Amino acid sequence: MYRVAKHIPESEKFGLASQIRRAAVSLTNNIAEGHGRYHYLEQIKFMLQSRGSLEELIDDLNICVDENYLPEVEIAPLKENGWRVRQLIDGYVRYLRSRKAANAVGECSPPYGNVDADHLTSLDLTNYE
Numbered sequence: 001m002y003r004v005a006k007h008i009p010e011s012e013k014f015g016l017a018s019q020i021r022r023a024a025v026s027l028t029n030n031i032a033e034g035h036g037r038y039h040y041l042e043q044i045k046f047m048l049q050s051r052g053s054l055e056e057l058i059d060d061l062n063i064c065v066d067e068n069y070l071p072e073v074e075i076a077p078l079k080e081n082g083w084r085v086r087q088l089i090d091g092y093v094r095y096l097r098s099r100k101a102a103n104a105v106g107e108c109s110p111p112y113g114n115v116d117a118d119h120l121t122s123l124d125l126t127n128y129e
Contacts, residue, residue, distance in 0.1 A: 001020050001021065001023075001024035001057065001078075004020060004061070004064065004070065004075075004078065005017040005018075005020045005021050007069065007070055008020070008064065008069050008070075012069070016060060016063060016064070016069075019056075019060055020057065020060045020061075023053045023054075023056045023057040023060060024053075024057060026049075026050075026053040027050050027053040027054050027057065027085075028050075030046045030047070030049045030050035030053060031046070031047065031050045031089075033046050034046025034047050034049075034050070040096050040097075040099050043096055044093055044096050044097065047089055047092060047093050047096070048093065050089060051086065051089045051090070051093075054082055054085055054086055054089065055086075057082060058079055058082045058083075061075050061078055061079055061082070062075075062079075
C-alpha cells in the first residue's frame with residue numbers, strides 16, 4: 001500500500017496518500033494487538049476493527065480509480081487481495097465466536113523459539129516461587 005501511496009499526486013500527499021498508509025498500518029496493528037489479548041471477546045473486537053480498516057483501504061483504492069490517480073488494472077489485484085483478507089478475517093472471527101471455552105482463549109504464553117513443549121512441563125520452578 002505504501003507503493004500505491006507514492007503514486008498518488010503530490011496534492012494528495014497529506015490527504016488520501018496519508019489515509020492509505022494509516023489504514024494499512026491500522027489493519028495489521030489491530031490484528032497484532034488482538035492476537036496479544038487472551039480474552040476471545042477482545043480478540044474479536046480487534047479483528048472487527050481490523051476489518052473496518054480493510055474496508056476503508058478498499059474504499060481508498062476505489063477513490064484512486066475514480067480520480068484517475070492509478071489505472072484500474074493496477075488496483076484490481078489489490079482489491080482482490082483485500083477481499084481475500086476480508087474472508088480470512090471473517091473466518092477467524094467465526095472461529096473465535098464458536099470457541100467452546102467460557103471466557104478465555106488461553107492464559108499462558110506460547111514457548112519462545114525452538115523450545116520443546118514437553119520439556120516445559122518438567123521444569124523445576126521451586127526456586128522461583
